[in-house]
Amino acid sequence: MTGLGWKTRALLAFVILVAGICLWFANSILLSRFSEAAETRAELRLEGYKNDILETIRRNGLLPELLATDPVFLSLLESQDLDAIKSRMNVFAKRETNSSFLISDQDGVILATVPEGLDGARVIEGDAFTASLLDDGPQFTVQTGSGGNPEFIFSQSIRENADLIGMVFSILPLQSVAATWSGEGDAVAVFDAQGRAILATDSLWLNSTETEMLNLRSADSAIRRANRLAQNLPVEADDPFVRGREVVRRELDLGFQGWRIIGFSTLDGVRQQVNGALALVLTFFAFLLALIFFFSSRSSALQALGFQRESEELKTLNARLQNEISGRQRAEKELQVAEQTIEQSSKLAALGEMAAAVSHELNQPLSAMRTYLAGAKMLLERSRTNEALSSFQRIDDLIGRMGSITGQLKTHARKGGEDHQPVNVEDAINGALEIMGMAFSENSVALTRTFPPQNVYILGDQARLEQVLINLFRNALDAMKERGTGKIDVLLVVGNEAKIVVRDDGPGIENLDDLFEPFYTTKTASEGVGLGLAISSGIISDFGGGLSAFNGEPTGAVFEIVLPIMSVSEKS
């Protein structure tokens, strides 16, 4: 039941309730209907018993009268021909009845009996004889017969010319008629006008009133006994059926001698019939319950199937997501590879660009040198030594220029991010200024330096930071050289980052766009090669910072180096 939903449970409870109500109604309705039918049947049976008796009385009652008035029989009786009398009696007996009867003379001497050899002494000595003597007409007498049982006799005096010549007695077989009633399952008794049982399906009841007889044996017991006798089953001496059942009593007037017939019957069959019908109702509801169980388990099975299908769909979805994720991971890896390839290619491209620029810069002095050498050779052949010497001087200058190019590149090539160390920025600035000291004083440069109250440390390389600063100072110096005097301000500012500012009051920067391009220079070949700022910018980027430039107000160039601070400490 645990697997059933509340709807199914409610339905089951409802069906069981309806089944209970239906059974109750069916029981009461069927019981009354079947009882009615059983009672009607019992009434009809009792009517039948009544008819049995009346019919037996009618047929046997006529016989004595018929014989007494039969002229043939009368003449035979007169002649006392006994054999002829018997055969005439048999003719009547066969025609009318299966009862026994006898003929006596006027003194009660038995002349003949049917069947032959019938003990007629009882009859002659009893009330029947007396009754027929008193009256001419047919007489009906109930007298005590053998074993104390009532005997039913019709008698008729036979007279010739008013003289009594004999008597006819017909003994009615009413006891055997009553015996047949037991087979119907009823207990029946016939009472005479005095209320004594003269006929009964149970011999114990004979000769007693209704109350007496029921005390002797209850109607229920009598019915059972009758049934057992009818089925040839042994009947106990003591009634084993002590428990009473419902017994229906019916009574009819026989319309003969003030007799009444009373029948007792049980409604056992009714209960069985009702139970049979109730079993059908129960079967119907059991079938209904089975149907409900069947459909509910079917719907549960369908639900389970739905869940299974859903979980399978989820599994498929999961697998698809997994595929998608691994696809994305693959694509990411491919992207990384592509990015690395692009980086590599751009590095290679930059290298190629650099190589092309360097070879161009070196080719120029080399071809110039070749020209000067050819000229010097010609001059020496013509013994123009002085002119040849000046050519050699030029060649020497060119070699110097090439040396400075390769020198700068060599410094740049040394760079590497791995060996960065804490650098005190102020120390680096002072170091660079110290190297530049002589040159500043020769060129009458006024120098101001402004430092913060703390020591500022960045992560990098002091020598290379000094190289950058020296390059900036030298450029400032070059810019102011023509004027013969100048002013350089150096500032170190601490905020989120460390900022070094180098400001001069020279003419300013001509071309800000190409300033950091390699080999961009406005100087003569002997003064500069245009690699200083390109290399400086590279070094500062390597430290994780940036180098920028702009023109100052009203004049001069301003260079700013911004570097990430590693730490700041108070000056001791």
Ligand code: ADP
């Ligand atoms: P080089 O000094 O060999 O020319 P740099 O890369 O150091 O190479 O400088 C490139 C150019 O930038 C210089 O030729 C110059 O024109 C310009 N420049 C650099 N510093 C200054 C400055 N302080 N004032 C004016 N121009 C400058």
